[in-house]
Amino acid sequence: MYDFSALYEATSVQNAVELMQAHPSAVLIAGGSDVLIKMREGKLAGAELISIYKLDELREVTMDPDGALRIGPMTSFSHATNSPMLQKYMPVLGESADTAGGPQLRSIGTLGGTICTGVTSADTASTQVAYDAVLEITSVSGIRKLSIHDFYKGPGKVDLQPGELLTAILIPKESYENCFGYYIKYAMRNAMDIATIGCSVNVVLSPDRKTIRRMRIAYGVAGPVPMRARTAEAALNGMPVGEAAIAAIGEEVLKDVNPRTSWRASAEFRKQIISETARRGLKAAIERAGGVF
């Protein structure tokens, strides 16, 4: 038995935002893999819940007329991995989802929930950040869109006002077109573990595949929220494909990051992992893009 005082089950997106307006202190629950754990820990004792679990319209991955990928926030990790649309245009998102928790967790955890928690270690979050995701947020007063970079406010804090529901994660066409990504999760165990460092890299190469036309790199756990390494990106853009670029990325990323010491790993160790995952991730992404070393 869970310790909540009421459960409102939304029947549509419109109904959900109305329920959120009518019950401003209620907690929204999607897949519940954070909310129900907190509840077991006694942190949400007596709260009211609004469930969007049955809103299948938020579980789809489709393409907008402008070519943007529209990912329903209720898309589970395993559905992201198995989505033909994502496999075709952005396989790295499903691959990063496939590193979270274990198989049963991947059936229930959602891509929307994972960013709404504002947690830096979330495995799919760095990939969404690395692809400049745009978030569509709906409330009774309408829809607003904002960049995922502005969404993260601090550890556990995101730009969601009371009554606001994340209704889509949009990946702009220019982010995924001709772009090849790679995700590396470094953790102490092979499964059921939180990332010590998560690194998501993607590249667009020149048509002859000899030059890095555009490189993007984002980290989880390198700072308080998932973050891009902009200095490193600027340094790598335009560099020829080759070992020099790989060596450079390992150095450049350290100018951007600010990892902390925790019981999981010291800041020094995280820095080493940050360099190493950058080198390996960039190399793998370039190889996927058809670049040769």
Add this chain to the structure above:
Amino acid sequence: MEKKLVRCNINGKDVETYLDVRSSLTDMLRNDYRLTSVKKGCEVGECGACNVIIDGECYNSCIYLAVWAEGKHIRTLESLLGPNGELSDIQQAFVDEAAVQCGFCTPGFIMTAVKILESGKEYTREELRKQLSGHLCRCTGYENILNAVEKTMKKRLGKA
């Protein structure tokens, strides 16, 4: 507390019951339907003892609201029982391979194994490890569990 009618199909049978909305799916399966193969281990989604198959996918029923089961097809270990109480091949393999000690993790493991076996695919040992990685076992050390699943997979594929 508010009660809600929840209709679903459990182990091939259409059922319905009025539930306290605060119930987890584990609560419903154990208390309302006496399906006690569904174990309460950690109750926070870490151990897999409560794992069941919902519409073909594995879920830890401890972190699943019972009301979400509305309209779903749910399978628990009890569905594997033969008409005369026989064990299924995968259960027998757990016995034969000494993959059971205290048995608390076994129903959860076996339901994941059922999903693996019913996919009809052949997995490498490494892939099987990944597929089974959502389960904790405090007794066996996992090797015998992997052996049981691997051998049953090979048998079903006619390769052993």
